[in-house]
Amino acid sequence: MSVAILAQGDYLIASIQSDLSDTEILALRDDLSERIGRLRCRGLIVDVAALEVIDSFVARALRQIAITARLRGAETVIVGIQPDVAVAMVQFRLNMEPLRATLDLDEALALLDRWTGGHGFDQR
Amino acid sequence: MASINGEIRIPINTDTDLVTARAEGRALAQRLGFSRPDPTLIATAISELARNIVMHVGHGEITMRPLREDQRFGLLVVVRDEGQGIPDVDAALRDGFASRGGLGLGLPGARRLMDEFEVTSELGRGTTVTMKKWRVRDDLERLRERRGLSS
Numbered sequence: 688m689s690v691a692i693l694a695q696g697d698y699l700i701a702s703i704q705s706d707l708s709d710t711e712i713l714a715l716r717d718d719l720s721e722r723i724g725r726l727r728c729r730g731l732i733v734d735v736a737a738l739e740v741i742d743s744f745v746a747r748a749l750r751q752i753a754i755t756a757r758l759r760g761a762e763t764v765i766v767g768i769q770p771d772v773a774v775a776m777v778q779f780r781l782n783m784e785p786l787r788a789t790l791d792l793d794e795a796l797a798l799l800d801r802w803t804g805g806h807g808f809d810q811r
Numbered sequence: 812m813a814s815i816n817g818e819i820r821i822p823i824n825t826d827t828d829l830v831t832a833r834a835e836g837r838a839l840a841q842r843l844g845f846s847r848p849d850p851t852l853i854a855t856a857i858s859e860l861a862r863n864i865v866m867h868v869g870h871g872e873i874t875m876r877p878l879r880e881d882q883r884f885g886l887l888v889v890v891r892d893e894g895q896g897i898p899d900v901d902a903a904l905r906d907g908f909a910s911r912g913g914l915g916l917g918l919p920g921a922r923r924l925m926d927e928f929e930v931t932s933e934l935g936r937g938t939t940v941t942m943k944k945w946r947v948r949d950d951l952e953r954l955r956e957r958r959g960l961s962s
Binding site for chain 2: 706707708709710739740741742743744769770771772774775778779780781
């Protein structure tokens with residue numbers, strides 16, 4: 688699957704590298720849930736900049752990732768929604784609750800630091 | 812995938828076909844000169860309808876081709892399956908229907924992304940969704956000409 692997943696301090700960063708099939712995004716959801724428990728993560732960042740389409744299924748999968756992560760003790764931030772994708776999501780009237788999004792990784796890390804008390808990087 | 816006279820046909824059987832369909836729709840829209848964000852809107856509508864086929868019917872087909880009408884250009888997308896059909900098309904096109912499940916999931920959202928959207932369905936014979944998107948810049952150019960501001 689073309690998703691790079693790396694652990695950074697208490698955070699897990701999943702960077703989607705290319706468009707994903709439905710099967711792949713559901714596998715990602717389950718994989719992230721498992722890793723959050725195993726690695727005791729408190730924050731999850733999902734980089735979706737490579738996604739050129741976020742339709743109702745993909746949106747639901749992202750919401751499920753965030754809700755599942757929360758039930759496993761981690762907060763989720765979505766990063767890098769493309770501007771055209773954002774327009775499509777609004778026109779489609781997709782339900783994005785409870786997703787929080789930022790434009791880049793730095794902002795996502797800062798947001799998670801605020802939420803969790805800041806344990807993303809050792810030097811912080 | 813076959814291309815005859817600018818027409819692109821994509822069989823829809825699995826969720827990887829869906830990835831192909833939205834990439835092809837997006838690429839064709841870009842080739843036809845659609846400006847942003849329209850290629851993404853078109854790809855999203857195609858993805859939504861292709862998924863209906865994968866989830867509810869299993870097999871179907873998407874055809875796409877360029878449209879030319881008077882002084883405007885567009886893109887036609889036809890999504891066809893031979894499934895059980897949608898019992899109440901009007902209901903399927905209303906918001907909230909999707910959350911109750913069943914066929915027609917995502918139709919209202921996809922309709923909002925396109926300019927023209929028509930669903931015909933026959934019980935036991937299948938469903939055909941015909942949707943069109945017109946290039947915005949052609950309308951803008953006509954408007955400009957009418958106002959004598961052509962430049």
